[in-house]
Amino acid sequence: xxxxxxxxxxxxxxxxxxxxxxxxxxxxxxxxxxxxxxxxxxxxxxxxxxxxxxxxxxxxxxxxxxxxxxxxxxxxxxxxxxxxxxxxxxxxxxxxxxxxxxxxxxxxxxxxxxxxxxxxxxxxxxxxxxxxxxxxxxxxxxxxxxxxxxxxxxxxxxxxxxxxx
Numbered sequence: 001x002x003x004x005x006x007x008x009x010x011x012x013x014x015x016x017x018x019x020x021x022x023x024x025x026x027x028x029x030x031x032x033x034x035x036x037x038x039x040x041x042x043x044x045x046x047x048x049x050x051x052x053x054x055x056x057x058x059x060x061x062x063x064x065x066x067x068x069x070x071x072x073x074x075x076x077x078x079x080x081x082x083x084x085x086x087x088x089x090x091x092x093x094x095x096x097x098x099x100x101x102x103x104x105x106x107x108x109x110x111x112x113x114x115x116x117x118x119x120x121x122x123x124x125x126x127x128x129x130x131x132x133x134x135x136x137x138x139x140x141x142x143x144x145x146x147x148x149x150x151x152x153x154x155x156x157x158x159x160x161x162x163x164x165x
Contacts, residue, residue, distance in 0.1 A: 029139035030131065032151070032159035033074075034083040036112070044114075044165055045073060045081035053112040053123075053165075055083065060107035060126070061090040069108055091131060103141070104131040112165075123165075 036044045036053065046052050059067035069088040075081050089106035096102045108127040115121065125146050132141040132153070140159045143151035151161045 026135065027137045027139070029137070029159065031084065031086050032129070032140050032143060032161060034085065034127075035080065035160065035162040036083075037162060037164055039164055043080050045083065046079075051114060051116055053114045055113070056111045057083075057085075057089075057127075058109045058111070059089040060109055061092055085129075089129070094130065100135055102133045104133060105129060106131075 038044055038051075042051075043049070044052050045055070047054055055073075057069040057071055059069050061067075070086070071088075072084045072086075073081055074084045085108075089108050091104040091106050094103040094105045106129045108129070110125045110127050112123040112125065113120070126144075128144040128147075129140060130142040130144075132139055139153060140151075141153045142149060143159075143161045145161065145163050150163065151159065153159070
């Protein structure tokens with residue numbers, strides 16, 4: 001009889017531990033896509049086309065002078081290339097007025113290289129990503145490109161930044 005009661009208690013507590021509490025989950029939305037185009041709308045990340053850029057990203061807050069940040073060069077279904085940044089750069093607290101609402105930021109040095117008419121061209125740009133943290137969400141909130149605001153988070157909208165070079 002004791003074994004039956006003990007077995008029922010074990011099953012009951014196992015059932016309680018498996019319940020799903022949706023309120024305690026934090027939504028994480030930290031991926032954003034960076035498109036680089038010229039004034040006519042030409043994709044400047046398609047390295048197969050003349051005048052396009054190759055790129056590298058380094059964490060400005062990194063431990064060393066060169067602290068590469070991982071990213072991926074991806075392509076949309078209509079053959080437009082973009083840089084997908086997921087994470088990797090160190091985040092520093094920018095604002096923590098409330099323990100339930102904080103702002104973090106990362107700074108990335110973006111180096112764009114291309115060759116035009118046999119002349120090497122290197123452009124050094126900066127990318128600052130601001131993140132909003134609350135108990136319910138951690139998300140990209142703003143993106144600055146060369147200190148100019150290029151993106152502000154809209155609820156439900158994808159995190160897409162387009163830069164005109």
